[in-house]
Amino acid sequence: MTSRVKTCETCATAKIRCLRSPGAAICDRCARLNKPCYFRPSRVRQTWTKKETRLESLERRVDQLLGQSQSHASPEENSGDVIDKGILSLDDAAALLDYYLQYMMPHFPFVALPERATVGELREQKPFLFLAILSVSVMEDRALKRALDDEVRTATADRTVLLDKPPALETVQGLLVVLAWSQHQASRRIGPQIFAPFLHLAIGLVVDLELDRPVEVRKFAGRMSVHETRSEPRPPAVLKAEKRAVLGCSFLSSSFGIITQRKVTLPWTAHMERFAIELAQDPDYDGDRSIMHLVRLQHIFEEMDKVSSESEDTSMSGTAFQRTFRTFKSQLQDYADQLSQQVAGSNYLLASQLNTVSLYLCQVSLFDRMSTSSQLPSAFRAEILGHGLTAAKALFSSLAHLPMGSERRMSYSEWLQSGFSMILSCKLSLMAVSDEVLRTNHPQIQSLCNELDMPQILRICVVRQQSQEPRSEARKTGFDYTGWLQYVEEWFGRHHHGYTSRQRGTPVPGSEVPDSTTASRAGLGTGPGSATGIPANTTATAIPVTYPPPAPAPFMSDVSSGLDLPVTGDMLPWTSFPDFWITENPLAGWMDLGLMPM
Known part of the structure; x- marks a missing residue:
């Protein structure tokens, strides 16, 4: 039997209480007023369930996935090592x-x-x-x-x-x-x-x-423990x-x-x-x-970093900064004397650490505190620059003596140090060739820069890396060393060539630059009179490197530009490197991997 509501439609419309005698078909009011009386069937009430929250839905889905993975995997697949x-x-x-x-x-x-x-x-x-x-x-x-x-x-x-x-x-x-x-x-x-x-x-x-x-x-x-605990x-x-x-x-x-x-x-x-x-x-x-x-x-590295992070508004005076620099320099020299035997024994880890800390002292002194370094005497700035160029040469000398393939075995700290040292050495070399005061009053700086020969080092690093890079894409793993080195070489070559061209008075648009193949051969040491892999016209202080054999031509085609890039006008308005690197700094002052176009 269909259930019906307890109020007829007539009483509901009049909003009056509907009363019906037991057994009567119509209500008392409709019977008294002789009005039609109709009771409509009642609607079936729906049972509402609690809505599932997003968290509960995700948990249910995870449980389903875990159950599926456990049901489809055998015990052997779920246990054991690789x-x-x-x-x-x-x-x-x-x-x-x-x-x-x-x-x-x-x-x-x-x-x-x-x-x-x-x-x-x-x-x-x-x-x-x-x-x-x-x-x-x-x-x-x-x-x-x-x-x-x-x-x-x-x-x-x-x-x-x-x-x-x-x-x-x-x-x-x-x-x-x-x-x-x-x-x-x-x-x-x-x-x-x-x-x-x-x-x-x-x-x-x-x-x-x-x-x-x-x-x-x-x-x-713990302090809230009530039991005495003893360690074995x-x-x-x-x-x-x-x-x-x-x-x-x-x-x-x-x-x-x-x-x-x-x-x-x-x-x-x-x-x-x-x-x-x-x-x-x-x-x-x-x-x-x-x-x-x-x-x-x-x-020592961390103590130097504290000097770098100090506010320059409250920084030490020029005289105090000179004392700080020389204190760090003396500490590093003492360590260099202590480590000489170990470093000479092919301990590249220690050599890299020592030379990187020495270079970081130059980063702190010349680049991190520009307002302080600009007020330092020219002789003291030359001392800092000479310290950095000497450390850079020592670092690349130790790197050059590593066997082929050693780069892949380097740890993350060595990898960071080599990249940072590469960038900072480029900056120091550009400062040496761009600062007119240092070039004129301190010729030893130019001599150290020539001995370092950063263009040659970059070319050697690129060719060395290319010679050991897997040609198959399936065999390549990790960071793109070659692409990063080529980017640094291109950036350094443009600006180094621009500064040296202006010093020689060579017209920039018509300046002759060496052929890229010649540059590659110079890096490979195939020139005449090269007994140790270094061209005959290189100074006796060049880094003794055992170069890899020449790579096939198609393998070298991707670096045809090399160092031989035309000098553009966008790099000439700046007269010294410190001004340049603030205005246009593609390397962000550091080894910024995020800016490298890989």
Whole structure:
């Protein structure tokens, strides 16, 4: 039987209460007034459900996806490392591990392993560190590199964000290895994208585990804990590994922060100095001795950066600034004397660090504080410039003696330092050839600039990089070194040629410039009378470089411009380089990877 409403239509229209006697077909009012009485059927009331929120919808979708992935994946696919999953074979993993131990680990001594470490030991004892080593050791297989990078990201999320495993020293070590060669991400033609996030994760773990403190001052129980907690004694090898990890995080944070002009999130402390000294006094590996020098040089680096970041409105006077410069210069000279034997022993890591800090002193003195440096006496500015040109020559001399292919093994800090030093050396060379006062009153500056021979160095670097660049796109991984070097060479060549042309009084539009093939041959050292790979007309102080064999012509066609670019009018109005680099600064004063047209 259909249910009906309790008020007839007539009473509802009149808005009067409708009363009906039991059993009557019409209401009492309609019967009394003799009016039609109609009760309409009642509508079925709909049951309203609670509307699903966006968050609940996303959670439901994630649960569905997780359920699908678990139902379609076999147990073998869900467990095991990259070898069990078939991403690479056991023999390939062993070859990559051997390559890392022999060629890459010396560039980053903060994560040290025994020379006889095996794949089986690392897979069982330190699987995350093992995965990180495999990912950074792949050189010429972009597909494999991408697959291993994805595995590293997944494992990192499990260990840090999802907290599937408790924080551990191994996680910090694995992150450090990834960070140390993060410039070689697969299919990345710009600056490293994972460096800052991974660095913050590593530093966060260091702080949580209190690795930045000596064991005797670590807080093993919180203030609100009612139970006494005692720490188990750590083996000496573990304590040393913790010290290396902390110093590695600080070293990368300082190098990255200063050169890229960002905040140093884990700066030098007295505890870190103590850790470095203890490692040097009782070393387990060769790199333990060099860590102390790296830490101390980085401390000087940070002190220089403090001078750079001071407000110039309240800055020190010219005399005080001269004392500060000479104090830093004296400290660096003392270290150069201490490191002479180690640097001479092909320790490029220390040589790069020392010369980069020396060059940074010039960056702070001449470019970061323009109002102060412009008021300095000409003789003092010449002293700063001479210091920088000498450091640049020493750096490129050590770089030139590296075996072919060493650039690919460089750590991220060395990579940053080489790029920054390249840019700053270009700036110093342009200042030397553009500043009329320095050229006239201090001829030794021009001599140092000629000995450095920045055009020749840039040509050598480009040709050297081209000779070892994979020709197959599938084999290219990481940052585009060749494109970046060609950009710097083109930029420097235009302005260097413009300044030198004006000094000679050569008409700019009709000026003759050397043929690009000649420039390439000069870089390759194929000229007559070249016993060591340097043209006969080069001075005896030129950098002794063992040049690669000439590349085929099609391989060199993309650098036909070389240094031989016409001088345009847009670069002539500025009479000195300091004015020029403020007005038109394609390199942003630093190694700005974001502005490089790749």
